Amino acid sequence: MPHDHSDHPHALLPPDPALRVKALETILTRKGLIDPAALDEIIDTYQNRIGPKNGARVVARAWSDPDFKAALHEDATSVVSDLGFYGRQGEHIVVVENTPSQHNMVVCTLCSCYPWPLLGIPPGWYKSDAYRARAVREPRKVLGEFGVTLPPETSVRVWDSTAEIRYLVLPMRPEGSEGLSEKALATLVTRDSMIGTGLPRSPEGST
Amino acid sequence: MTSAAPEPVFEEAWHAQLFALTVHLNETGRFDWPDWAARFSATLKRHGLERELNGGADYFSAWLETLEALLAESGEAEHLEQEQMRRAWENAYLETPHGEPVHLSE
Numbered sequence: 001m002p003h004d005h006s007d008h009p010h011a012l013l014p015p016d017p018a019l020r021v022k023a024l025e026t027i028l029t030r031k032g033l034i035d036p037a038a039l040d041e042i043i044d045t046y047q048n049r050i051g052p053k054n055g056a057r058v059v060a061r062a063w064s065d066p067d068f069k070a071a072l073h074e075d076a077t078s079v080v081s082d083l084g085f086y087g088r089q090g091e092h093i094v095v096v097e098n099t100p101s102q103h104n105m106v107v108c109t110l111c112s113c114y115p116w117p118l119l120g121i122p123p124g125w126y127k128s129d130a131y132r133a134r135a136v137r138e139p140r141k142v143l144g145e146f147g148v149t150l151p152p153e154t155s156v157r158v159w160d161s162t163a164e165i166r167y168l169v170l171p172m173r174p175e176g177s178e179g180l181s182e183k184a185l186a187t188l189v190t191r192d193s194m195i196g197t198g199l200p201r202s203p204e205g206s207t
Numbered sequence: 208m209t210s211a212a213p214e215p216v217f218e219e220a221w222h223a224q225l226f227a228l229t230v231h232l233n234e235t236g237r238f239d240w241p242d243w244a245a246r247f248s249a250t251l252k253r254h255g256l257e258r259e260l261n262g263g264a265d266y267f268s269a270w271l272e273t274l275e276a277l278l279a280e281s282g283e284a285e286h287l288e289q290e291q292m293r294r295a296w297e298n299a300y301l302e303t304p305h306g307e308p309v310h311l312s313e
Contacts, residue, residue: 010301011301011304013300016293018221021221022224025228027288042226042227112262124218124263128260129255130261
């Protein structure tokens with residue numbers, strides 16, 4: 001009999017993978033291997049407290065404070081953890097700076113390694129086969145699809161993340177942003193500009 | 208492959224649950240992250256050979272498959288146990304009247 005939506009005699013059956021996840025949770029909880037409350041806490045953290053805003057603060061600070069930028073190049077992991085951005089997938093962070101001669105772009109050809117503490121959970125396209133395969137092979141074309149066209153004299157360097165090293169792109173400070181506060185600068189920094197598939201917003205458009 | 212609108216962090220509730228479960232098991236020392244990444248990437252590679260993965264639902268089904276295999280291998284949740292528990296949850300949903308909270312019988 002086909003499932004009739006006008007008549008739900010029983011609770012709506014979740015999709016198969018959802019049931020499988022519940023099964024793992026129940027098994028591990030009963031064995032005392034996991035604490036269900038800890039799972040809620042992790043979800044809350046990643047959904048509400050960790051995201052590209054963290055990375056944007058780092059970038060805005062680097063734009064405003066040359067000493068901070070120098071320290072970031074020296075040892076990004078400890079500098080950002082001083083700001084409170086540390087944890088899973090943030091164990092070893094390397095900052096790569098865009099310049100007029102070199103644009104940086106980050107991929108993980110292996111799976112989806114990503115600087116979680118700074119950018120949160122990666123977007124779907126970052127995890128797709130298409131991006132993972134093509135970012136290395138034809139970066140300029142991929143950038144074009146993101147709406148980024150670089151001058152011919154700018155070379156593109158692609159950084160392949162691993163489970164050990166995560167990259168954060170430090171984009172170039174947009175023109176016309178002189179005199180803006182760090183807070184205002186942070187609003188110009190997009191997630192994609194820190195992956196290298198985008199550029200920061202220009203100050204004209206954002207106010 | 209555009210990036211206009213902000214995307215929800217997790218598209219579906221089970222993606223979030225699965226993600227949190229994995230992170231929690233890693234935090235409590237059940238496996239280390241490079242080991243996880245190596246296993247997960249092997250699963251992705253295998254799936255990717257069959258078809259192009261879009262990074263959405265198929266990404267988390269590869270994730271789930273990896274975690275199930277890892278837990279079966281370590282003996283923390285055998286495949287048979289996993290299947291029995293999945294079925295128990297399915298039955299619980301089917302037997303619970305619509306609108307009431309679903310619990311495992313037992």
